[in-house]
Amino acid sequence: MYIETLWPIYLAALAMIIYLIVEKVRLARNTTRVRRFDFPKRWMPILEKNVPLYRKMPLNLQEHHQQLVMQFIEDKTFEACGGLSDITDEMKVTIAGNAVIPVLGRYSDMYRKVRTVLIYPSAFFNSKKKEDGVRLGEAWPNGTVILSWDATKHSARDVRDGFNVAIHEFAHQLDMDDGSANGVPTLDHGALYGPWAEVLSSEFAKLQATAAKGKKTVLDDYGATNPAEFFAVATETFFEKARTMERNHPELYERMRSYYRVDPARWNRLKKREPSVA
Secondary structure, three states, rough: HHHHHHHHHHHHHHHHHHHHHHHHHHHHHHHHOOOOOOOOOHHHHHHHHOOOOHHHHHHHHHHHHHHHHHHHHHHHHHOOOOOOOOOOHHHHHHHHHHHHHHOOOOOOOOOOOOOOOEEOOOOOOOOOOOHHHHHHHEEEEEEEEEHHHHHHHHHOOOOOOOOHHHHHHHHHHHHHHOOOOOOOOOOHHHHHHHHHHHHHHHHHHHHHHHHOOOOOOOOEEEEEEEHHHHHHHHHHHHOOOHHHHHHHHOHHHHHHHHHOOOOOOHHHOOOOOOOOOO
């Protein structure tokens, strides 16, 4: 009787072991496939100028970031829209360079559902309801991400405003990894969902209250729209205003740090960019 009671536990444990082995082999294969190539030197000035967060990272993360950028560009399709004449290296490197920041500490193929990045030259109308006004970016459950090139580039260059269009939209993709956009991405363990819900629900309510009063806060008040937007805004803030978020919202920062597995508050302060060797 005792053995029969434990049998489901044994099966679950075996399934988890098999999953971890398969995951390790798959990720190793992905990494090996990308690292056959060195990061193109012509891309480095683009990365340093348009992805200044890269310059704050410790060396080991910079090297990993480069590999993820190459993997992203290799795996995803970029399409020009809205009169954009061509897709340039600057567009690809800038978008990929910002998009992979949220997965630096997680699995390299967490954007496995993302197939296509549509790029408009500037702000565009909502693809489904034009009466909703213009958009700077959209993330669809089917794996499509739409970005305004102007907004993507300019928002990424300022790493102190807590606003980054690419990071925002790809945070939505992480949120939708489990099939729904509700501000709760797939967490590593079931025990983490309770603390996640407690902290993010509390912080979301606080932001709604301050936004209703017209008060400024570390988090952009767009995050008060709904839980999905709160998660995306919190992600932007976590990477671009890490020290301020840690100081003013320590519990939220800790939840983000635990999920993303990086600690940007410990990264170096942004230094003056030095010219890259061609």
